[in-house]
Amino acid sequence: MPSPVSVLESRLGINQVLTNLAQGYKQPDFVMRLLFPLADVSTYGGQIIQFDEAAYEDVTDDRADGAPYPEVQSGYSGVPFKLAFKGLTYKVPDKRRNEMANMKINWGAMATNVLMSKAGLRHEIESAAIATTAANYATNNVVTLSSGTQLNESGVDPDPVIRTGITAVGNQIGVEPNVMLIGVSAFDALATKYARNFTSTNTTPGLRQQLTEDTLAQIFGFARCRKVKALKKVGATKSRVMDKDIVLAYTNPAALNSDRLPYRPMGNIDVNMLEPSYGYTYVYVNNPLMYDPGRNEENKYTYYQLDFDRKVVATGVQESDSKIISGYLIKNAVA
Template identity: 30%
Template sequence: MNLNQNTARVIDPVLTGIAQGYRHVQRVGHLLFPSVDVQHRGGTIIEFGRESFRDYKARRAPGADTRMIQFGYEGKPFALHQYSLDVPLPRELMDEASKVPGIDPGKRAVNTAMDSLTLSLEIEQANIATNPDNYGDSNKRNLSSAESWNVANSDPVADIEDAKDQVRRSCGVEPNRLVLNSGGFRALKRHPKIVERFKYTTADSITAKMLAGLFDLEEVAVGKATYVDGVEDDAPFLEAWGNAAVLAYVPTQDAALEQPSFAYTYTLKGHPFVEQPRYDGSKKSWLYGVTYERLPVLTGVASGFLFTNIVGEVEDEGEVEE
């Protein structure tokens, strides 16, 4: 965020630091959409294709022209979306908290807001990453009932290896991360062909880290976020990551706009930020305002692969045992 003297007065630097450092253990979207700062609220997405992995034959003779290299190209336009929440803290709670050591009501208010704001971001990231329309025909696969990973005769290890090779042939780099829904993770860790791989090495339950080693990936992450899409008291909880798994290449260090990646979350510099708390006399409460301007975007979808219907409806005799 570009600060001037007027805006700087209303920002709480301590609480802003808490907001920017906020991490929720069940948020995994950032593994596919790492945050990168942008200076403006709108512009053009920097996308990446085969040119990002081309051998440019940089060797030159004395006096010869130097070859020009450019990573990425300007793709679709973008405009950041602003999300903002006020969290009221009643005066009475503030008074009580001041008498209990270690209670920081401001931090709690910021964490409450960030819990909601990051859930919205997680849902948005998941919707983009699991939408088949965003992928080329060779970079997606809708598993049949017999191929679903909760079926004992399926072969998820071969499926993932084939998908990794397809991505490598599409863009020149292998995926390094796998994000899948909770049901898909349970199916993988109980799958007889995967259990067989580990039965002589450990008696413990198979973990995401163990699966990452099996698939030769840097990380396997489980999307556990759920949400209610509706105001009805009996509205069902929905899985943010649906019934899908996403393989992708994402840089693990020094993410930047010019670095090839499956996706990024464009974030306005200085966001999220927290305003100085203000008192609302009508509510007898202090209000903590948190604002977050960002937009998740696909920047190199050729470096991703989407599996859908990873957990299918099967007959009892064909299903992986609980």
């Protein structure tokens, strides 16, 4: 069950039934929690717990009899963070409620699911903005492809491009990426290219095996590979939150199924400073949460409100400049 809400919060109007529904919400097509899984924080500000590169320092364990033991420590706090206040309102006008009364809609449940869908999309957008910005990566952890080198071109072999990224991460943190997130256009280009190489076995002549996320993961040795399908609309323009890029990342192994889990409590994991994890989403304890419905008598509507205070942070970074080293960005992988 989700973490209990305090008596004080209950008096402030927390609706535990709707909160349970919000925390149990699932959206398997939102995949950015693979890079930035949810992690509880009990304050609205602090220091980001980042991976300690001292883990790779060659510290001798030789000691003379009676001499002090060589000392090591793990983990360090990086740059400050401050949680962003995040909230949405769902409005149900009285006339709409009356018009749809025969449908017996549970408006509380409807509001909660709509609000969580919107908040989940915002998390996808926020996370993709960090993951696909070349300036966020260390020099050896990003490549921007251009005409003549992009993966959709007939003469370009994707294997060395992707394997270069795998090696680059391994050279920085000592372990290889376990997750690949790939934009839809980039995935389609690879599916077309690899389909030409698959052979037909025990099938009608002419049929070829289709490239799937799992197949792509197996080819390169990733634990998970997911297409980033989330769609956003700004004004009249629709676009994918990540379409032409590929991100390879080492993420906390406890988070490898986070896209399949509800947002809480199973979707929440502990920050492990011993893992060079790509990132986390710091979430204020007990969020997301829903309030009791309110009324606006002047304009004749009922409203439902969601709080989901959080901050998306990169943690697998260089100590010197906070540039990402636990991931590799292939920018503009296709035209």
